[in-house]
Amino acid sequence: MTDRFVSNFTNRLDAKGRVSIPSSFRAVLAKDGYEGLYVHPALDLAAFDAGGHALRKTIDDILARFSPFSEEWESLSTALNGTSEVLKIDPEGRIMLSEALKAHTGIVDTVTFVGHGHKFQIWEPQRFQAHLDAAKAKLRDVKRALSSQALSPGGVAGA
Amino acid sequence: MTDRFVSNFTNRLDAKGRVSIPSSFRAVLAKDGYEGLYVHPALDLAAFDAGGHALRKTIDDILARFSPFSEEWESLSTALNGTSEVLKIDPEGRIMLSEALKAHTGIVDTVTFVGHGHKFQIWEPQRFQAHLDAAKAKLRDVKRALSSQALSPGGVAGA
DNA sequence: TGGGTCTTTATGGGCGTCAATGGAATCGAG
DNA sequence: CTCGATTCCATTGACGCCCATAAAGACCCA
Numbered sequence: 246m247t248d249r250f251v252s253n254f255t256n257r258l259d260a261k262g263r264v265s266i267p268s269s270f271r272a273v274l275a276k277d278g279y280e281g282l283y284v285h286p287a288l289d290l291a292a293f294d295a296g297g298h299a300l301r302k303t304i305d306d307i308l309a310r311f312s313p314f315s316e317e318w319e320s321l322s323t324a325l326n327g328t329s330e331v332l333k334i335d336p337e338g339r340i341m342l343s344e345a346l347k348a349h350t351g352i353v354d355t356v357t358f359v360g361h362g363h364k365f366q367i368w369e370p371q372r373f374q375a376h377l378d379a380a381k382a383k384l385r386d387v388k389r390a391l392s393s394q395a396l397s398p399g400g401v402a403g404a
Numbered sequence: 405m406t407d408r409f410v411s412n413f414t415n416r417l418d419a420k421g422r423v424s425i426p427s428s429f430r431a432v433l434a435k436d437g438y439e440g441l442y443v444h445p446a447l448d449l450a451a452f453d454a455g456g457h458a459l460r461k462t463i464d465d466i467l468a469r470f471s472p473f474s475e476e477w478e479s480l481s482t483a484l485n486g487t488s489e490v491l492k493i494d495p496e497g498r499i500m501l502s503e504a505l506k507a508h509t510g511i512v513d514t515v516t517f518v519g520h521g522h523k524f525q526i527w528e529p530q531r532f533q534a535h536l537d538a539a540k541a542k543l544r545d546v547k548r549a550l551s552s553q554a555l556s557p558g559g560v561a562g563a
Numbered sequence: 564t565g566g567g568t569c570t571t572t573a574t575g576g577g578c579g580t581c582a583a584t585g586g587a588a589t590c591g592a593g
Numbered sequence: 594c595t596c597g598a599t600t601c602c603a604t605t606g607a608c609g610c611c612c613a614t615a616a617a618g619a620c621c622c623a
Contacts, residue, residue, distance in 0.1 A: 252489040256583070261598085265583055269490070288473060303472050336600065337583085359486040362467070366486075377486065380479035384447060387480060391466065415573070420608090424573050495610060496573085 247272045250296070250360035255370050258354050263339040267358050270365055271338045282340055284367070285329035286349050291372050293346055295332075296364035303363060342367075406431045409455075409519035414529050416514055422498040423515050429524055430497045441499055443526070444488040445508050450531050452505055455523035463488070501526075 247269070254267040266274070266282070274282070279297025285304075287294050294300060304325045311318040332340045342352060351369040359366040359373060368376070406428075413426040425433070425441070433441065438456030444463070446453050453459060463484045470477040491499040501511060510528040518525040518532060527535070 249485075251485050253486050259584060260586085263584090268582060287478075289475070290478070307471075307473055333599085339583090341598085359482065360488070361481045361485050362464075363472075366482075377482055380482035380486075381447070383476070383479040384483040387466075387476070388447060418574060419576085422574085427572060492609075494608095498574090500608075 247276055249273065249362050250365040251362070253357055253359045253373070255355060255357045258342070258352075258356065262341050263335070264342065264356050265337065265339050266334065268338070270358060270360070271334075274334075280331075282332040282334055283329060284332055284346065285325055287366060288324060290366075290376070291350055291369070292359075292376075293350060293367040294361075294364050295367055299363040406435055408432065408521050409524040410521075412516055412518040412532070414514060414516045417501070417511075421500050422494070423501065424496065424498050425493065426517050427497070429517060429519070430493075433493075440490040440492050442488065442490055443505065444484065445504075446525065447483075449525075449535065450509050450528065451518075451535075452509060452526040453520075453523050454526055458522040 250270055250273055252269070254270075256265050256267070258264045274297050277297035277299055279301075282295055283297060283300055284293045284295040286292075308318060308322055308325070311321065328345075330343055330345070332343070334340055342356070346352070346367070350367060351372060352367075353369070355370050357368040357370045357373045359368060409429055409432050411428070413429075415424050415426070417423045433456050436456035436458060438460070441454055442456060442460050443452045443454040444459075445451075467477060467481055467484065470480065487504070489502055489505070491502070493499055501515070505511070505526070509526060510531060511526075512528070514529050516527040516529045516532045518527060
């Protein structure tokens, strides 16, 4: 139960710009053992990816698929490594959002944390809602494709 | 007998918004061994799917088909991981329904639990009744198709 | 088979604990 | 000394855990 980021939570920034990481996410991070919170802008989205060692590993794995001299490697590494930050987590489990993070996400005074298994994302609530609606539509398509192959997520139960 | 969710039960929410998971379902969950109750909205139904490891695995399997950081992975994970929740089960076998769950299902003060083998569904009783009627009508069609099909090999299309 | 009892399950409520948040105090670099 | 950052303490409300009760059913026995 405490080894994956799931669900979504919306918390408020206080006057100093601090915001609490949801308790269940903190539990996952504690297990992961990373010092601080590793974050980088999500590719093509107005969100940040966040996590610990598990997230770092997926980044390294992705980069390992390309030759270190290729253009793909260069641009991916720039996006994933070059613009990442490590946010400090205070004793109450709060973080301070950098200006870059707020600018990229459009966050003003409310933050939505979205679980993605090995990582989670940081969104401005309204933008997340829009993104979620789009994702649901996409899931419908994929589900239709998959169900013709006898594997369905939330549809008819097999036996 | 205790490894599949079967039958349906209707229980009431108490003043604190708690509701008892049917005893026979608790027995299945205990066997599954998952900590808490894993739930996510059914895509095209006003219901939630609920279960343990078995349900969780169907989601992981779907995501495993895509590469992390791909657009497909992102949106599927948003819809699946981002809207899943892990509800705590109290010592009496009760859960608290989240606001998201109540909103999606239309549940106010009564809940219907419906067994689906490896998972079960959570419904607002009236809506479930309507859904059941529709399912029965559909079943008649399937039976008719089956009987007029005599004994030829091959499968019957799913829902 | 009928009656009585014990067990289980659903449900209600009290209370302590923790999480989210706010603000004060402390620290450190310039 | 001052500003910003970091840690420490306080508040409030939600939630988890404990115990109580009622109703239903299982079980036992004559």
